[in-house]
Amino acid sequence: MTSFTEKLRKVTDSIWEANFNHPFVRGIGDGTLPLENFRYYVMQDAYYLSHFAKVQALAGGKADDLHVTARMAFHAQGTYEAELSLHEKFSTLLGITEEEKRAFEPSPTAYAYTSHMYRSAINGSLGEIIACILPCYWIYYEIGERLKECKPEEPIYQEWIAAYGGEWFKELVFEQLERLDQLALEASEKERQKMIRHFTISCKYELSFWEMAYTMEQWPDTEAVEVQ
Ligand SMILES: Cc1ncc(CN)c(N)n1
Numbered sequence: 001m002t003s004f005t006e007k008l009r010k011v012t013d014s015i016w017e018a019n020f021n022h023p024f025v026r027g028i029g030d031g032t033l034p035l036e037n038f039r040y041y042v043m044q045d046a047y048y049l050s051h052f053a054k055v056q057a058l059a060g061g062k063a064d065d066l067h068v069t070a071r072m073a074f075h076a077q078g079t080y081e082a083e084l085s086l087h088e089k090f091s092t093l094l095g096i097t098e099e100e101k102r103a104f105e106p107s108p109t110a111y112a113y114t115s116h117m118y119r120s121a122i123n124g125s126l127g128e129i130i131a132c133i134l135p136c137y138w139i140y141y142e143i144g145e146r147l148k149e150c151k152p153e154e155p156i157y158q159e160w161i162a163a164y165g166g167e168w169f170k171e172l173v174f175e176q177l178e179r180l181d182q183l184a185l186e187a188s189e190k191e192r193q194k195m196i197r198h199f200t201i202s203c204k205y206e207l208s209f210w211e212m213a214y215t216m217e218q219w220p221d222t223e224a225v226e227v228q
Pocket of ligand 1: 045048049083135136137206209
């Protein structure tokens, strides 16, 4: 029998392919991505991850089972210790200054994606939240697997690939896949439909996030807007 997560993967396959083929992702693999774009990405992604960790913790608060609460807290800690510390390291290597960090503003896409996750965390069940945050785990895991054999010259890109192609990340991804399959079995049809919707929107936001970094997205220049 096809599992719920296998179905999710299948119905969103074209969005996944667009993620894999995005020039930002390909550019990490072959080393052609300008560091300026990666620098922009690191700053926006640090913002994204700091909210992702909070949503993981909020999901833990929705669990009936204390073991799941503890696991979600562990996942939030992993986001903080592993992923955000990697970004700290990249920030130093890329010369991102304290002043730049203070002046930082989330881009429209980073703001919208994190808002989408909070929406599921406030209104949704544990299953809905996991469905919403799963693309964040799963798409990066598959990208890590696909780029594993690539040898970009840039050491920062090598390290990024090694992080998402690593065993620690794989275990977390598979744990969440199993969890969501179990929650989907226990859920009503209406809840499963919401899970599919949250998951699909997040897959699209993952794609938008690459595009955001590739174009170094900015908010509209309000100076240029004439007030009538
Ligand atoms: C936007 C985004 N999505 C997923 C990941 C991988 N946790 C990430 N670092 N950033």
